[in-house]
Amino acid sequence: MTYSYGEVGATRSVESMPRDAHWVVERRLVGGPSAFDPAADFVLGFGMQRAGGFRVTASSPTAVVGTSLTLRRWFGPVRITARTQVVYVVDEPARRGFAYGTLPGHPESGEELFLVERTGEETWAEIRAFSRPGRWFTRLGGPVVRLLQTRSSRAYLDGVARVSGGATLRRPSTCECRWRG
Numbered sequence: 001m002t003y004s005y006g007e008v009g010a011t012r013s014v015e016s017m018p019r020d021a022h023w024v025v026e027r028r029l030v031g032g033p034s035a036f037d038p039a040a041d042f043v044l045g046f047g048m049q050r051a052g053g054f055r056v057t058a059s060s061p062t063a064v065v066g067t068s069l070t071l072r073r074w075f076g077p078v079r080i081t082a083r084t085q086v087v088y089v090v091d092e093p094a095r096r097g098f099a100y101g102t103l104p105g106h107p108e109s110g111e112e113l114f115l116v117e118r119t120g121e122e123t124w125a126e127i128r129a130f131s132r133p134g135r136w137f138t139r140l141g142g143p144v145v146r147l148l149q150t151r152s153s154r155a156y157l158d159g160v161a162r163v164s165g166g167a168t169l170r171r172p173s174t175c176e177c178r179w180r181g
Helices: 033-044 047-051 136-140 142-163
Strands: 022-031 055-058 068-075 078-092 095-102 108-119 122-133 174-178
Touching: 022 033, 022 142, 033 047, 033 095, 033 108, 033 122, 033 142, 047 055, 047 142, 078 108, 122 142
Parallel strands: none
Antiparallel strands: 022 122, 022 174, 055 068, 068 078, 078 095, 095 108, 108 122
């Protein structure tokens, strides 16, 4: 499958993400060490996308390289259909997750990582993404599109926190959002 962007795999590190794209890095404490496994299962089973309000159709029940996903959601009177494919999977003792990349026809052009990480006695969920407008309406709707992306990211993280028992944690998340270009 041909992705709609050239920097495939660039979400592996913040340093490798393209500087001419909008990008988001958002991290949230979701629980203690016992939260890691349920949070990782939730992420790898596309629970974040469902928590963000998307209807998910996937070619496999969990994320594996090459899994095709179609995400559908209504935003007011507008229905969005977004086709993606899993680019890579993170499967380490203290880090699990996956990244998918956009396919031609997706409203955006870019990549997004969904990750759960255990650091000491804490479990964190992270979203790392870069994107550029992929269609005329996302280019035209710039600020509104960014607002919807931010709301989706927060809903993804809220979903992980709920499933891992950390929904009531008050420790703030960290967020870095940039727009260049």
